[in-house]
Amino acid sequence: MSMTIAADNMLATGGAAPDVAHVAPSDVLTPADRYQELFVAVQMGRVFDDSKSFPDCVPCVDPVEIMRRYRADHRLPGFDLKNFVTRHFARESVPAEHYVADTQQSLAAHIDSLWPVLRREPRHHPANSSLLPLPYDYVVPGGRFSEMYYWDSYFTMLGLAESGRRHLLTSMADNFAFLVDHYGHIPNGNRTYYLSRSQPPVFAMMVDLFETHGVQPAIRYLPQLKREYAYWMECAEDLAPGEAARHVVRLPDGALLNRYWDERDTPRDEGYLEDVDTAARSARERGEVYRDLRAGAESGWDFSSRWLADPSDLSTIRTTSILPIDLNSFLYKLETQIEKLARAHGDAATADAFASRAASRRRAIDRYLWSEKDGAFVDYDWRLGVQREGLSAALAVPLYVGLASHEQAHRAARALESRLLAAGGVRTTEQASRQQWDQPNGWAPLQWMATRGLIRYGEQALGREIAHRWLATVAAVYEREFKLVEKYSLHRDIDAASGGGGGEYPLQDGFGWTNGVVRKLLDEHPEHEANSSRAGS
Template identity: 65%
Template sequence: MSPDGALPRDTTERVAHVPVADTLSPADRYQELFVAVQRGRVFEDSKSFVDCVPRQSPKRILETYRAEHGQPGFELAAFVHAHFHEERTPQNHYVSDPGQSLKQHIDGLWPVLTREPREHPANGSLLPLPQAYVVPGGRFRELYYWDSYFTMLGLAESGRHDLLSTMADNFAWLIEHYGHVPNGNRSYYLSRSQPPVFALMIGLFERHRLCQALRYLPHLRREHDWWMDGADALRPGEAHRHCVRLEDGSLLNRYWDDRDTPREESFREDEATAAQSGRPATEVYRDLRAAAASGWDFSARWCDRTDTLSSIRTTAILPVDLNSLLYKLESKIARLSALGGRSDVAADFAARARERQAAMDRWLWDAQRQHYVDYDWRHGRASTRLTAATTTPLFVGAAAPAQAAAVAATVRDRLLVQGGVATSEDESGQQWDRPNGWAPLQWLAIHGFARNGEEGLAREIASRWLHTVGSLYQRECKLVEKYVLVHEPDGAHGGGGGEYPLQDGFGWTNGVSRRLLHEDHAHPAHRARAGTRD
């Protein structure tokens, strides 16, 4: 798309060969067969079936199931394996050669994690993309939205500008064709997005001189339209999709999913959670889906109680990190519009950004606790929980100097631990809480503090995180999705909790760690070697 709303000629030519996607999700496509497979536990992981590739027409498979399933001797598992190909997660993940450095390991992983459009199977849930892309790894065999920004940080430092460019085309293409970037390029992810980081990606492209950022202005505006759908008609106290109008007339956003059924990739887990809640199942499903859209799936920050996921109320929460990223999006649109000669649009979006910042200061800043918080708009109260999301306003430039200094003091006192910045203060058993630490949260904290004059704290977090990653790499020859930030005597360990086993790979850990190694040439993690000990 161009600033006047038309697709750029070169983009149109590049994506002309992309096949038409089947946007029906597996639940919609296979109906009672889908339910039978998931409830019947044909696969150990609920995600396995929704990622299966049909061996013939999905319509024909469903017709055959309806004709055969009531017959004597019918075996569901045998039927499924006869009609679908399972894409298995490799049992033996990529392991570095002994003696290879951490940086060499990461650089060598990019080809392993790269997927090509020609590899897209027909009639499955995978949404075709026009260009090559990088996946996280493990059971995550598709492109993920917010993961990709953090992965791109490392691609840039590895000199893989080719992949940065193709991934830029992919995200622009998704916005052009679906109006937003889905959670991932699967049909069952189309009803939601993830943290809106396309504006951050464009900043990365600019810094590395890959393209003119102005060409992506229409995509930014279309993404903003999707997030703000229905906002103009809201009165105080009303909500629609992602938007909530508060009592003072200010507007903030929440996470949302357009469907209120169990997540197809976690069908059994969601049915079990809803059954424990005592609430209408559709409400619970929507809140579980909205938490998946947040990227923090799952955390006590979305729940009334830390000991049960069934108390989840994500759609009642106005998250500080989401609104920070939308502030960044509005600010980026304002800047690019000014560069493109659209002073009227620039003024409009600059005003939107200022209004959002003022709303964040009123509703998401806790002056007594001295940190940013989430706000429960249904109960009319700020959350009392401290999470690493409190650093996001600093990262996007929405914090005043006094606020940034206060957040730094709070994080140093309450969230800084041996291995980096703790995800939260809660030990809920969910993976986005203690004791786990995550690469994207380290990055937001490090560069949020560095941007606001807290360079010492930024360096300390980066150093601790690299020690964590390097320690496990040296012992186990790999990088993983998340880490326990309090080390055992034998070194760092991979994190636990959540709905699935710890995943190897791993895209955003590779990306953030590769960039931090570039920023600190003297860190001992440079000397870490696979399969050795200090």
């Protein structure tokens, strides 16, 4: 942490900056950077079934020595790549859980008992691995996701607060502040291979949660909020109409809106073989495809027909050509949060500047991301100059952050109800596809934002209905399988509810943000029968 950043923290908090002296210096080489041709051989040879496995492995000896041995041995007769990897790398160990399932637990009690299982501590960060050290404890999603994720964590925190885990809210809050201070942004997750991108910028919403639950005063995080904003808006001032750079696009009328982006244009470390195969099916330059795949991963919606020219073909992905309604809504929230905190801190000039930026973004959203035809918020293809066809559950995010007008909110409610509402909750999109962020899947964060966004604008009945349908879906799977999962397939009959499918990896159990949203909804809807759910009932 630089002296400037430390001083900025002290100014904001009126005290000392968090003590992060015990955090080891970060080695930011990704596994692909570090192991080069060995990395390519392992991934293309499918030594592991899951492309994420090797990037998460821990070297048993110094990586330089591993590469020396590999380069000396790999051309020798009888060289066995899998055996070499087994001798030189260890699968990352998961801390002992001591977790025994109790089939008599209620759904809420089951979630409460999972937090220790999903908790990780800095002392478990192995040397020379891809895991970025953090100063404080944190919660992971579960399954193959054994690191802290950015936007996942906000929804996980909802449940931590309800479970009385305020100490984890505090530690995670300061972990995110540490990441901004250390790297200039909050990466996708605390892995070196995630440093080239972020995820949906929800730190401004986390700050509200911290203050609501008495974790930390919001003003403490004003410096980090401003740095995150600078990351998302870098290069904006230099753009002429019709130009784009990094995360920012200046439209023909001079308005600024944002897109998802990644610094790299190479295959993702954690999806190497899949990305190579996808790019090989495209006539476009491979680097363009790789960057669009990476930008799709930054969106959190990895992957969805929202980003595809052809819903049936992932190789037609064009994420960087699309201005998403959810991203721009989150950035509107960030602008208004900075305005509010700066004004409370007595910095009227900064407050006025961010009020102006928020107002400009809202006008641009009204012009480009509101569809009169659909009566809903949509995405915009800035390269083609057209709004994207089809609705997605992202249309509720402007309601969640409070940027919609009352007329827009009520029209959006009707569109969501008529086109996305299913027996088990809100479908992710209208488009059925092989991608996991499409119909028929439903995801916990989208249910939460739809529910609360609708209630915010007086649509209590619909908001409550979505919450109840989602709780019924989760409870049905819990009673049958005694677990919560990453996503759910929303069938016509809730009794047939099941874990979701699609995407590039199997369905994951755990699961952080499902636990968080469900725990919060159970508390808000004590009358719902999901509160009495038991496994096998």
